[in-house]
Amino acid sequence: MLKKGLFKQPKNELEKGGRMPKKPVSEQGTELTSQCPACNLKTPVTMLLDNFNVCNCGYHFQFNARQRIDFIADEGSFCEMFDNLESVDIISFPGYEGKLKNAKLASKEREAVVCGTAEIGKNKCALFVMESGFMMGSMGSVVGEKVTRMFEYATENNLPVVGYTVSGGARMQEGIISLMQMAKTSGAVKRHSDAGGFYLAVLTHPTTGGVTASFASEGDIILAEPQALIGFAGPRVIEQTIRKKLPPEFQTAEFLLDKGFIDNIAPRKDQKQLISKLLSMHKRSW
Amino acid sequence: MSAFEKVLASRAKDRPTGLAYIIAIFDDFIELHGDRRFAEDTAIAGGIARLNDMPVTVIAMDKGNTTKEKIYRNFGSPNPEGYRKALRLMKQAEKFRRPVICFVDTSGAFCGIGAEERGQGLAIAENLMEMMTLKVPVISIFIGEGGSGGALALAVADEVWMLENAMYSVISPEGCASILWKDPKKVKEAAESLKLTAQDLKKLGVIEEIIAEPKKGFESVYKLLESKLTDALSRSLKIPAEELICKRYERFRKFGVFKEI
The missing domain is CATH 3.90.226.10 (2-enoyl-CoA Hydratase; Chain A, domain 1)
Incomplete structure (x- = not known):
């Protein structure tokens, strides 16, 4: 399947970079995330802490x-x-x-x-x-x-x-x-x-x-x-x-x-x- | 001798191994095998013997002298079964009110898949716990290398003695140099820093006695140990079990230096 928007011209600098911010950026500028060494998923630190510092895949962060x-x-x-x-x-x-x-x-x-x-x-x-x-x-x-x-x-x-x-x-x-x-x-x-x-x-x-x-x-x-x-x-x-x-x-x-x-x-x-x-x-x- | 020279001396090939001490010092040694759990471990030998007529339990790590013996003895590195056999013999000694004498000489507990699968850490931990409250006198003598937890597992004793050129350390100087300083060449500096010689350990209060070594032959060492052991055991056999255990606890309880702020 073709990736959506493959032939679309970028409208601005952000789109050119290939990434749109998915979430509103926090006041500090970027939201802190931790990458899981088991599944490579990046999860915001605050979300991790709500889940006892455990990734969705079950990996236990320290x-x-x-x-x-x-x-x-x-x-x-x-x-x-x-x-x-x-x-x-x-x-x-x-x-x-x-x-x-x-x-x-x-x-x-x-x-x-x-x-x-x-x-x-x-x-x-x-x-x-x-x-x-x-x-x-x-x-x-x-x-x-x-x-x-x-x-x-x-x-x-x-x-x-x-x-x-x-x-x-x-x-x-x-x-x-x-x-x-x-x-x-x-x-x-x-x-x-x-x-x-x-x-x-x-x-x-x-x-x-x-x-x-x-x-x-x-x-x-x-x-x-x-x-x-x-x-x-x-x-x-x-x-x-x-x-x-x-x-x-x-x-x-x-x-x-x-x-x-x-x-x-x-x-x-x-x-x-x-x-x-x-x-x-x-x-x-x- | 520098600390590293002592380390080399403690590992010297012609040094008497544990069984040589048993045979020279005691009479009627009867070896008892196996941990009654899984296997016999030939890195540790143990059994019953007489010390001037007194029945005692003797346990010795043995590295072997020839290549064939060394392989048979796993170079003196016990698996969990060795520690479990030692504990079995110590419990037997407690039941029949025999003092326990351990000879320590190992580069460390064996590092291998089987050793981990069968609970090397647990085997050592159990010995530490159980030896602490063994109701009979325990004396441990370091005759060569005293490699970390694998040596301590036979050294929770009322008294610990060391041959003049034996060593006792939390980690080998080689291990310390490569893990801590990432430089295997710093082994001499590591040996010096770790304070692992009998003289350093006496100063730190970790051992009670240093046994002098003659230039040639160990006959005089065996004789000296025989009389020292007889004296020490006749003294400690008079102490009630409860007091003995209390003293052993205090012996180890005092180790540690720190600030209280």
Whole structure:
């Protein structure tokens, strides 16, 4: 079929460019859009946000920690805790101080995890949400300390813990002390668990390395967002080790579900209701 | 020695492997195989032995010395089954009130399709959690390479000792140089920056003891370890289980340096 208006003379400069604005241009000049890496469709940011930052095709765009808290916690219920902790350059690692400074500016957060108490569907819980904008959500002393304090607080106060993970793993710039955070957080999760506490982990894109090998895998129930990359070793490292290309589905949430390592996949639009239900079913009423 | 020279020494081909320590230090070693879930993993060997008459559970990563052994041992890189076997043996030790001694020597947990498919991350995480509350004394000794989470999965212990030329790091210097600085040539600088030598780790409080290495032969090391282990275990066996677990928790709880503003 011939394209409509193929032989039409352009009436003005705009038509010559081949595009007519479909929507009134916003006051700033252009409307911000995000292009979906899965279906290539461009969607206005405001429309995306109304749909939990999910494209019509089902692709889940990243959420920052504050957006996640706004969407999962009941309005006004979130009370932040331990936000006074800040990283230091423990082992004088080259370039670390600069990276911390940039990470703070880029993410507008003090560190790669935000903790506090919240209500989800009127169920009180301890909530921690990791922030990928801060050095790829890597775990150093502060992330380890905040997560540990969150579990210790929850144990003392008989609260369930809901934790959203996103992380590139342990933070190289803090050397062995980062590795120790894996044991430290695992110890706190164990104490909470032994005291009968309920821990729900929600794994988001991407969750890898030392976080996968510690508190992300230690939930009583583990959910994951669609298509999230979840694994211990990163795909590039595995490809280099085995010198083979990896299948496309490898290490996705769907792959983990198939292999039996997560309880279910939770699309964002269903998460709040699902988490509320799970929390209310774990209330100790006897 | 510079940090990178120590890294090379920790990987030296003629270094005794985990099983050599077991055979030299303990009597009557009986190897126990398999994770009772999926497979036997030959990168980790474990079983029961006697330390001066006291029954103990011993678990050792082994890299192998000859090429044939190295292939058989998967170069000392465990799959999830190795960690699950180790945990099975530790739980068995807890039931029969035997102390646990682990020898650590790995470049890291194995990176492969199978390892991921069978939950490498989960296997390590479970060991971290369960070792934290194991009701019997646990001592881990780093005899060569201590590669990240794959090493930590056998090192949530009451005490961690390290051979003088062993290393323990969050990432290999090679990995750090290429991931962080995109320059594989910066490996020496990375080794220095990561603070991965036994001496650095002692300063950071991550290990309790450094075991001196003689210039030739490890006979004196085995002898020293035998007497040190006997002393340490006879001390810790007197501590009530609850207190032991509490101390282990505090040992790891204290790690972390930060500002409170």
